[in-house]
Amino acid sequence: MTDKILKVKNGDVAGSVNEFLKELLKSGKVHALLVMQEVPSKKISFPVLISDPGQLNANVFAPVLPVSTASIVSKITKFQAAEKLVGVVMHPCQIRALVELVKLNQASLENIVIIGVDCLGTFPLNIYTDFPEKKIPTQFILDAFKNKSKEAEKYLRSACLVCKDPVPVNADIVLGLYGADIGKEVFVEVCTDAGKKLLDGIKLDSKDVKGRENAVKVVREDKANKRDEFVKKKSSLKGIKVLSEFFDKCVNCHNCMKACPICYCKECLFDSSVFDAEAYKFLRKAESKGLFKMPNDSILFHLGRMNHMILSCVECGLCEQACPSDILLMDVFIPAAESAQKEFDYHPGKDPEEKIPMVVYQEDEYVEVGEA
C-alpha cells in the first residue's frame, strides 16, 4: 500500500511535515488547511483553519486533542459544503467521528480531503500544558517512539492507552509513523483518488517500504489486547448502586456531552425544559422517597446520553477529558460501547456506507422481543 515517503530533514519530523503541508497550500492544491498549530503563548496546540502558507507552523504530532476536530469540520461544512478544497489533518478517532457525523447529516465531505496522521496517543490538557519532563511534549513522544520506549505511556489519556485503532481508516492520505524510521522518513500512504490527486505534482520520494504493514499489525494487536483487558476489568461497573457511586462527583455541567463529537444536538433534551416540573412534584417525590439528591436526573442524563449516542461512540475520550470532576467516563462508556456495538454488529467510523442501526430495520429480526 505504502508507496511514497517524505524525507525528514535534520531529524526534524514535525518541521518536515510542516514543509510538506506548506507546499500543499502554496501550490494551491488545497485552498485551506485545518491543522493543529501552537498558539502564540506556546502553551498548547489548537486546530487552526489556515490559508496563508507563510503563517503555517503545523504541529501535527502534538500529543494533545483539546477539542474534537470532527466537530470543527461539522461546524465548517454543516450549513454549506466547502466550495474549494480544504485539507483536514486529523487523528484516527476524529476521522471515525467525522464519518459518523456525515452519516448523521452533520457534516459534508464535499471538497474535503482527509489527511490522517498515525496517532501515538495524546496527553490530558493539563499534563500537556505543564509537562513535567525536560523536553516539550511533542519531542518527548516522538523520541519515545523512535527509541521504542514506553515512557510516554504513563502520561497517555486512558482512552488513548486502549485506543480502538491508532492508524487512520477512511483518510485520503495517511502520514504514517508506524514502521518508519522517523529520524529519516515519514510514510505517505495514498488511499483514495482524491488523495492521489492531492499529491499529484508534489515532490515525494518513492521507496519500496516493507516494514509498514507488519508494524501496523503489531500496534493494532497490542492496542486491541489492552482494550480487551480494559473492557474485562471495567465491565463490573454495573448496577444502580455502583453506578450512582461512580457518578457521585458529577456536577451536572454537561461538559461531557458538549465535548463529545457524536452529541451534536443543538439543544440537548437534558438542557431543555422537558423534565422541568412544578414544585409540588418535587415535594411529592421527597415525601414518597424520604429524600433525594439534587440536582436530580443525573443518572438519567448519563444513561439517556449513552442510549442516544453509544452506537456511534468512537472512544475518543473527549468526554472524560472535559469532566471538571475527573470522572473516568471511559470506564463506563468503553464497555457499554463494546456491548451495544456488538449487539448490532456495528462499527462506528469504519464504513461510510454502513447505516446507523437506529435508522434501519428488518421485518424479520428480533421477533422474540415483542413476544411473550
Added chain:
Amino acid sequence: MVEEKKESKKNEFEPKIVGFLCNWCSYAGADLAGTSRIQYPPNVRIIRVMCSGSVDSVYILRALLEGADGVFVGGCHPGDCHYLDGNYKARRRMVLLRDILDTLGLEQERVWIRWISASEGQQFAETMREMTEAIRKLGPTPITKQWNI
C-alpha cells in the same frame, strides 16, 4: 378481622407499571377492554402516544428511575403501524435499551414491548394480568431505595 384483612392487603406489593400505548392500536385495544368491561389489574398507568416508535427510550428510563416497577410499550402488530415502520424501530430501540438496562443493573423483564391491535381488548387485559404478575414476582424496583441518583 376486617382490620387484619386491610393490613395484609397493605403489605402486599402492588407493582407500579407505566404503559405507553400507541394511539392507533394498543390504546384502542385498552379502550375496548374497558368498554367491554373486561377486568384487568389497575396497576398500569396508561400514557397515550401516537406510535410505539415515538417512545424515546429516555422516557422509559425516566419512568424506571422515578421508581416505576415496570414499563410497558404497546404498539400495532408488525406490518400494521399507522406510520409504517414505527414499531420496527421501537423494537430495535428496545434491543439497545436492554443493553442500557444491563448497565443500570435492572432486569430486562421490567420492560415489555407487545403488539396489540384495536380489536384485541381481551389480549390487552390478558397481557396486563401477565405483566403485573411477572413484576410482582420480580419484586419492587431497587431504584426506590436509591436516593443519590
